[in-house]
Structures are given as structure tokens and as C-alpha cells.
Amino acid sequence: xxxxxxxxxxxxxxxxxxxxxxxxxxxxxxxxxxxxxxxxxxxxxxxxxxxxxxxxxxxxxxxxxxxxxxxxxxxxxxxxxxxxxxxxxxxxxxxxxxxxxxxxxxxxxxxxxxxxxxxxxxxxxxxxxxxxxxxxxxxxxxxxxxxxxxxxxxxxxxxxxxxxxxxxxxxxxxxxxxxxxxxxxxxxxxxxxxxxxxxxxx
Amino acid sequence: xxxxxxxxxxxxxxxxxxxxxxxxxxxxxxxxxxxxxxxxxxxxxxxxxxxxxxxxxxxxxxxxxxxxxxxxxxxxxxxxxxxxxxxxxxxxxxxxxxxxxxxxxxxxxxxxxxxxxxxxxxxxxxxxxxxxxxxxxxxxxxxxxxxxxxxxxxxxxxxxxxxxxxxxxxxxxxxxxxxxxxxxxxxxxxxxxxxxxxxxxxxxxxxxxxxxxxxxxxxxxxxxxxxxxxxxxxxxxxxxxxxxxxxxxxxxxxxxxxxxxxxxxxxxxxxxxxxxxxxxxxxxxxxxxxxxxxxxxxxxxxxx
Numbered sequence: 001x002x003x004x005x006x007x008x009x010x011x012x013x014x015x016x017x018x019x020x021x022x023x024x025x026x027x028x029x030x031x032x033x034x035x036x037x038x039x040x041x042x043x044x045x046x047x048x049x050x051x052x053x054x055x056x057x058x059x060x061x062x063x064x065x066x067x068x069x070x071x072x073x074x075x076x077x078x079x080x081x082x083x084x085x086x087x088x089x090x091x092x093x094x095x096x097x098x099x100x101x102x103x104x105x106x107x108x109x110x111x112x113x114x115x116x117x118x119x120x121x122x123x124x125x126x127x128x129x130x131x132x133x134x135x136x137x138x139x140x141x142x143x144x145x146x147x148x149x150x151x152x153x154x155x156x157x158x159x160x161x162x163x164x165x166x167x168x169x170x171x172x173x174x175x176x177x178x179x180x181x182x183x184x185x186x187x188x189x190x191x192x193x194x195x196x197x198x199x200x201x202x
Numbered sequence: 203x204x205x206x207x208x209x210x211x212x213x214x215x216x217x218x219x220x221x222x223x224x225x226x227x228x229x230x231x232x233x234x235x236x237x238x239x240x241x242x243x244x245x246x247x248x249x250x251x252x253x254x255x256x257x258x259x260x261x262x263x264x265x266x267x268x269x270x271x272x273x274x275x276x277x278x279x280x281x282x283x284x285x286x287x288x289x290x291x292x293x294x295x296x297x298x299x300x301x302x303x304x305x306x307x308x309x310x311x312x313x314x315x316x317x318x319x320x321x322x323x324x325x326x327x328x329x330x331x332x333x334x335x336x337x338x339x340x341x342x343x344x345x346x347x348x349x350x351x352x353x354x355x356x357x358x359x360x361x362x363x364x365x366x367x368x369x370x371x372x373x374x375x376x377x378x379x380x381x382x383x384x385x386x387x388x389x390x391x392x393x394x395x396x397x398x399x400x401x402x403x404x405x406x407x408x409x410x411x412x413x414x415x416x417x418x419x420x421x422x423x424x425x426x427x428x429x430x431x432x433x434x435x436x437x438x439x440x441x442x443x444x445x446x447x448x449x450x451x452x453x454x455x456x457x458x459x460x461x462x463x464x465x466x467x468x469x470x471x472x473x474x475x476x477x478x479x480x481x482x483x484x485x486x487x488x489x490x491x492x493x494x495x496x497x498x499x500x501x502x503x504x505x506x
Contacts, residue, residue: 020243062267062306073304074267079350079383102350103383103442124247125350125385125441126474127254128267147317148307162250164243164443175382178444182378182436189432190374194367196428199421 004159008053009097011117017165019174023121024161025098028139028154029055033078035150036143037086040093047142049154051094057123058083058101059131060149063138072135072155076128077102080120088112104166104175114171121163134160208486209284210294213344216490217272217299220344220478221264224255225492228389228475231413231450235387235440244445251440251473266474269305270346272296272327275410279337283484288340289329296327308349330403338484343410346476351388354380357402357467369394369466370429376468377433377449382442385472387450389413390433393467394456401467408453409469410477412492415453422454440473450475 005013007027017023030049032040039045061075080101083090087099088108097118099109102125109120123131140154166174203211224232236248258265274292278285299305300321309323310316321327334341354376360368373392381388391409393401417423430452439445450473459465471477479492 060267060306062264062269062304064304074264074306076267078268079353081383082353102385122441122443124250124254126266126472127250129257129261129263129265130250130254132263132267133257133261147310147319149317162246175442178442179378179382181444182382182438185436186374186378189435190371193370193374193428193432197366197370197425199366199425 002159002161005098007055009055010053011169014097014119015117015169017119018168018170019165019172019177021165022162023165024159025055025100025163026158026160027055028156029057029098029100029160031059031061031075031151031153031155032056033058033060033150034082035146036152037083037090039143041086041089046094047152049140049142049152051096053095053097055098055100056096057155058099061132061153063148063153070138070141072132072138074128075131075135076126077123079103080105084109091116091118100163104173104179107173107176110167110171110173110176113167113169117169119165119169120167122166123161123163131160134158205486206284206287206291209482210291210298212482212486212488213292213295214298214302216478216480217295217305217344218303219490219493220346220476221269221299221303221305222258222262223493224265224474225412225477225479226495227412227414227492228450228477229255229495232387232473235447235450238446239440240446241439241444243443244439247440247443264303264305265476266348267306268348268350269303269308270348270476271308272321273330273345273347274327275330275343275345275407277332277334277341279334279339281336281338281484282340283338284340292327292329293322296321339481341479341481344478345410348472351384351470351472354384355402355405355469357393357398357405357465359398359401359463359465362462362464364464366425368464370432372466373429373468374433377438377470378436381470382438384470385474386438386442386448387440387473388448389450389471389475390429390452391469391471392429392452392454393469394454394459395465395467396457396460396463397465398467400457401465402469403467404455404457405467405469408455409471411453411455413451417454419456422456426452426454
């Protein structure tokens with residue numbers, strides 16, 4: 001059984017989800033990445049699309065402009081870590097509940113997810129045609145002056161996923177946990193590999 | 203149609219193909235990693251990857267929305283008849299491919315910070331030239347430099363006393379710190395040379411080598427194999443979510459270096475490393491080296 005969340009998302013809908021859980025999303029989302037975060041947080045300008053209880057996707061899609069409306073060609077997640085400088089404040093100001101991207105985010109976002117009850121989830125990176133097939137309709141676009149990748153595209157999605165919870169409402173951070181694990185193993189492996197590559201003319 | 207237009211169309215069509223289908227070596231390498239993967243979540247992620255590849259093929263769409271900044275690594279015969287106009291032909295090919303594929307608009311002019319909306323701009327597409335004396339043919343790699351997999355790239359000049367051990371540490375630190383967000387399993391290119399610039403260029407050439415290829419120098423080959431084994435044991439897994447392996451491959455390219463420096467560069471490619479290699483003769487007949495497999499049904503490759 002797929003665990004499908006439908007927007008608008010309440011605190012109760014997400015408070016028991018934990019890192020590593022797999023969910024899907026139906027409803028409304030906006031794409032938002034570097035420029036969109038910067039404008040919202042630094043300039044304090046709000047898009048017309050109300051983000052409270054909604055989701056944002058860190059993504060810059062390929063979209064074909066049709067005579068009437070648009071066609072989604074390809075839309076995968078982008079590196080979430082680029083948005084770390086703005087995300088906590090973005091969550092606080094907008095009331096967004098689901099942040100979807102690629103790779104992990106840092107301690108400020110984790111703290112904001114805990115305080116304001118939000119999730120960061122990972123969509124499998126690069127799986128952009130699958131993601132496009134889960135977009136039912138592009139209902140609008142804002143901040144088009146940023147260009148195609150950076151504009152806020154407003155999307156209606158159906159069973160968008162799989163989404164792997166990477167930060168939960170307790171502030172647990174899957175990528176940080178993995179990073180600790182990887183770093184422990186890394187030190188051992190550096191020692192081992194280094195002992196194999198002592199090349200010198202000596 | 204003029205000969206120049208014919209050449210432009212051939213290259214534009216090839217760029218479109220590279221956007222929609224992985225090169226044979228990358229596809230085969232990923233299949234092997236999928237077979238070796240033991241963790242359930244990692245297995246599910248490989249399934250997502252292959253489902254996406256199949257859908258891209260069926261719908262004829264770019265595999266990933268980030269079709270990168272287009273870069274050409276040219277090995278041009280000095281007798282190739284279109285050398286004088288080749289850069290303009292390649293720019294036109296990128297414009298045409300951007301329209302017909304379509305590719306995402308990924309060229310932002312520096313300082314004005316305006317997206318050109320065409321994938322052409324100052325130094326875009328990017329060209330790296332090598333001349334082949336006496337040859338009438340043009341061979342090249344075309345590569346889509348995506349944002350996510352360009353982010354971990356770096357180079358540094360080490361003290362020679364840090365040795366090859368210092369190179370290992372620099373590579374491992376970079377991959378664990380930044381590589382996990384760059385859509386692993388990665389193709390890791392390592393360059394060794396005198397200064398930051400040459401090490402960086404060599405790392406790019408290393409990354410562009412086919413998955414499964416081995417450096418002909420025996421010591422470099424040992425270092426490639428040991429680094430691969432070491433990174434794999436860290437268990438980064440597909441998309442950094444942990445798994446049985448970490449990388450598609452580790453490649454080293456090197457030049458001799460100044461006695462007072464040992465520079466290292468790193469360039470990585472994501473799981474969806476989109477690289478194409480072709481040779482075009484003076485009569486404009488051509489051969490595609492990187493994409494010889496035919497239609498891939500249910501994730502299985504079929505040779506020609």
C-alpha cells in the first residue's frame with residue numbers, strides 16, 4: 001500500500017513519519033530553487049500561490065510552451081543543500097510542509113522542520129521523466145523573469161514519488177546520520193588505500 | 203542543404219541522442235551495480251533509475267531535466283575540411299539541439315546573471331581542442347556538465363611530501379562530503395599534475411574515459427583499483443542512501459609534475475553520465491562509438 005499524502009498537509013498528517021519512510025504526494029506544489037528562495041527570504045516578496053500547507057520541489061524543469069498552456073517534459077530534483085542558507089527562514093515565513101529535493105540538508109533546516117513541523121524528502125535524483133509523468137497539470141508560473149529553470153512552476157501532481165523522508169518533524173536527519181557512518185568508514189579506507197600507494201623514487 | 207548545414211544537423215541529432223540515452227558503458231556498468239546490490243532500498247532506487255531510462259527511451263525525452271552546459275572535447279584532424287567554421291557549427295548544433303530535444307536553458311551570463319535562453323553564451327558551449335596531425339577526420343566527446351555533479355569538482359596543489367596518500371585523502375574527503383549529493387554511483391575522475399589548472403583538466407579527461415577502462419600505467423591502474431575498492435567499502439549506495447557499492451568507476455589521468463608540487467583535481471559524473479563519442483570523416487560520413495546498443499527493453503541491452 002502506498003502512503004499517499006494529499007495537500008493541504010496538516011501537522012497531524014506528518015508528525016508520525018520518520019526518516020527512511022517512503023511516501024507519495026498528491027495535490028499542489030511549486031518548484032522553487034536558488035533564486036526563488038533568495039527573493040522570498042531576502043526581498044520578502046510572496047508569490048501569489050499560497051505555500052502554507054503545500055509542498056515545494058527543488059527543481060528546474062524542462063517545459064515546452066504550447067499554444068494553450070505548457071507541457072512538462074522532464075523534472076527531477078536538484079541539490080537541496082544549495083538552499084540550506086535560506087530554507088529555515090523560508091519554512092518559518094511560508095508555512096510550507098513538504099520540501100522535496102535531492103541529497104540532504106543541514107542542521108538549520110532540520111531545526112526548522114522540528115520547530116514548524118515540516119519534512120524534507122528526497123525524490124530519486126535524475127529520474128526526471130518518471131517525475132514528469134506524475135505531473136497532471138502545470139497550473140501556472142510565477143517569477144518567470146528568472147528563466148525556465150528558476151521560475152516558480154505551479155504543479156498539480158498525482159502520487160508523486162517515491163519520496164524518502166530525510167528530515168522528519170523531530171529534526172532527525174537521515175543524510176547526517178549516513179554522513180557519520182560514511183566518515184567512520186572513510187578514515188579506515190583512507191588508511192588502507194594510502195598504504196597501497198606509497199609511490200616514491202626512494 | 204550545404205555541407206555545413208548537414209554537419210550541424212548530424213551533431214545536433216547526436217546531442218539529442220545523448221540527452222535521451224546513456225552511453226553503453228555507463229548503462230552496462232549500472233546494470234552490474236544493480237545486480238550486485240543487496241540492500242532493499244538501494245535495489246528499489248536502481249529500479250527507479252532503470253524505469254526512468256526506459257520511460258525516457260519510450261517517450262523520447264531527456265533522461266534528466268538537467269541537460270547541463272554542453273561541452274566538446276575535440277580531437278580534430280589538421281586536414282579536416284571544416285576546421286575554420288567548426289566552432290560556429292558546434293554552436294549552431296547546440297542551438298538546434300536545444301530546440302528539437304528540447305534541452306533545458308542552462309547558460310547564465312556572468313555578472314548580468316541573465317539566462318540567455320539558448321544554451322549559447324560566452325564560452326558556451328565550451329571547447330577543448332587537440333589537433334591530430336595529418337588526419338582528415340574529427341573525433342569528439344560531447345558531455346553535459348550538470349549542476350549537481352559539477353558541484354563536487356575541485357583541485358588543489360599539495361606539497362610533494364603529502365604524496366599519493368594525500369591525493370587519496372583529498373579524493374575520499376571530497377566524495378564523502380559533496381559526492382553523496384551528486385547522484386551516485388559516480389564516475390570519479392582524478393587528475394594529477396603540476397598546478398591546479400592542469401590537474402583539473404586531467405581530472406575531466408579521466409572522468410570522460412569509458413566506465414571499465416583502466417589506465418595503461420601499472421601503478422596508476424593499482425591506484426584506480428584501490429581507490430575504487432576503498433570508496434565502494436564506504437557503501438554510499440545509489441543517490442547517497444547507502445548500499446553495497448559507491449561508484450561506477452575511478453579513473454586517473456596524469457602529467458609529469460614540478461618537483462616542488464603535486465597537484466590533484468577531481469571531477470565527477472553522476473549515475474546519468476551523459477557523454478557521447480563520435481568520429482566524422484571529411485565526406486561527413488560518421489560513426490557513433492558510445493551508443494551502439496539498440497533499443498533497451500525492460501532494462502536489458504541488445505547489441506547490434
